[in-house]
Amino acid sequence: MSERAGPLRRLVVRLLSVDSDETDAVVDAAPPLPARETFRRFWPYTRGLRGWLVPVILLSLLEPLVAAAELWLFKIVVDEVLVPRDLSAFLWIAPTYVGLIVLSGIIGFADDMISAYVSERFMVALRADTFRHVQGLSPGFFERRRLGDVLARLTEDVDTVETLLLSGLADVLYYVLQLGVFLGLLFYLRWDLTLLAMVIVPLFWCSARHFARLTKEASRERTRRSGSLSAVAEESLGNVTLVQAYNRQVWEQDRFQRENLGQFRATMASTRIRAVYQPLVELIEVCGGLAVMGLGTWKLAQGQLTLGGLLVFLALIGKLYTPVRGLSHLGPAFFSAAASAERIAELLDQRPQVHEAPDARRTGRARGEVEFDGVSFRYPDTSRWALSEVSFRVGRGETLALVGASGAGKSTAAKLLLRFYDPDQGAVRLDGTDLRELVLSDVRDNVAVVLQETLVLHGTVRENIAYGRPDATDAEIVEAARAADADEFIRLLPEGYDTVVGQRGRMLSGGQRQRLAIARAMVRDAPVLLLDEPTTGLDAQSGHRIMAPLRRLMSGRTTIVISHNLLTVRDATRIVVLDHGRVVESGTHDELFLRGGAYTQLHRLQAASPPQTGQTGIPPNGAVLS
Secondary structure (H helix, E strand, O other): OOOOOOHHHHHHHHHHOOOOOOOOOOOOOOOOOOHHHHHHHHHHHHOOOHHHHHHHHHHHHHHHHHHHHHHHHHHHHHHHHHOOOOOOOHHHHHHHHHHHHHHHHHHHHHHHHHHHHHHHHHHHHHHHHHHHHHHOOOHHHHHHOOHHHHHHHHHHHHHHHHHHHHHHHHHHHHHHHHHHHHHHHHHHHOHHHHHHHHOOHHHHHHHHHHHHHHHHHHHHHHHHHHHHHHHHHHHHHHOHHHHHHOOOHHHHHHHHHHHHHHHHHHHHHHHHHHHHHHHHHHHHHHHHHHHHHHHHHHHHHOOOOOHHHHHHHHHHHHHHHHHHHHHHHHHHHHHHHHHHHHHHHHHHHOOOOOOOOOOOEOOOOOOOOEEEEEEEEOOOOOOOOOEEEEEEEEOOOOEEEEEOOOOOOHHHHHHHHOOOOOOOEEEEEEOOEEHHHEOHHHHHHOEEEEOOOOOOOOOEHHHHHHOOOOOOOHHHHHHHHHHOOOHHHHHOOOOHHHOEOOHHHOOOOHHHHHHHHHHHHHHHOOOEEEEEOOOOOOOHHHHHHOHHHHHHHHOOOEEEEEOOOHHHOOOOOEEEEEEOOEEEEEEOHHHHHHHOOHHHHHHHHHHOOOOOOOOOOOOOOOOOOO
16 A cells, blocks of 8 residues: 555555454455446346336436425415415415425335336346356355355345446436436526536535545455355354354354454444545535525625525525435445445356256166266366276166275266266266266256265255155155155154254254155156265164165166275175276175275275274165165
């Protein structure tokens, strides 16, 4: 910062500075976006609403005309009723004034309703499109971003962008029309007094321009800190069980307070700017009014102006300064909205890691043959290969197990099969066709998943099972629950299938949540089944309890099992051993064990370790538990 910078600007910088003992920013600031680019990006969301601009313009013109007519009636009352003390004119002035008040109320009501409708429809469109875009981003995006910050952009920032595009522009239009009407009337009354009143307008403009630059810095920091605050709160409250179990409440409170104070400093910076700016504007306005009042009083004494004319002129000056002051305040408001627009634009600029080809083919229900052909992949912004030249094939109805130590690349293979990412080299094929040549939704429709982290939504049991196939009938949902050995415990719940299971299914036990996940996979009835450590974390009894449901789920489906527990994969059709992203061995359990290689070494290491919770073996017909 230059030593020549103004004291207020230096104060803003100090207020926004981060204490030396604070950690790195939770949420980074969005890149700046030029005003022209901002309007280019967001103006299309007004499509379908632009026809309402005509009545908005008409109402914006009628409102100052009615206000001017009311003031003109006041002039007539003073000059023709009060000064001569003649009540005859009052008989038509009174009902006219009442009519103008009623008309003003009708105009105000119509303006408020139309403005609210246009604004809310704009926010609905922008928020829906932003949410749709975020839903289409690859899981890698959410692994790198704070969910709370994303939520803040979808809510608070979208509301603020509306100010920039619609409410703000409507205010500009309204103020400009007000200026035109009142200036015209003022020039009609006394052109010389009007010119004197207009001398202060450049002062309004210069002060607004100076303070807007300061507001821009504070607004960007305030919106960033708002996102950081939401991110910390969401992360802490979403993991409240972990926080309390490890007695980390004080640490989380300190982390929240750091962001809370950061937002406080940014808000105080904006407040101090306004606190200085507001009285300055009022001082300029008073000086202009006093100058006009002085010259007007002199002209009244000289007989060049009537008392009613002077009073109406002074009232019109007040009306004139209102839009001038309003326009000067819009600059800081626009900069605040522009900061939110930058955050939304950055979100919309994010692109998924996978793209559907323009000529992608529909596949319908697949046979279920899966092949990895020379697949190599590394995650974005990393140099290490997560998978390197991995090849294997699993035929229809077969079971293939991917085993290896943590970090070997097993879960990466699952992400490629679901096409969360595309391989950098090689191809993943379904029924002999590269997944990149197929419609993305078709690829995922052909895969059912049961994951290590059992994902249960806040909703009813019925809704959670039907999440696998939304068009499933009640009979199919119940049949899937029975096949998953879940129907019995579901009917014991307070509302049966209509019981709300709570956030992340916390009203259910781990085994119940997993059986719910199996029922969801059952009702999906996909030809390919992906099991990613489906029983890890379950006790032995719960692990054994879901053996039969898993056996029924796997029957007749191509199954890929991801497991680091070798006791769960003995009876797989083929076992592929991964080590640091490479296939080091492949074969049946007996073949690999006789070779005495990596699989045998892993097996001996696990045999020497205490049994893990939930360890169970693959049933003889090929069903897998881990």
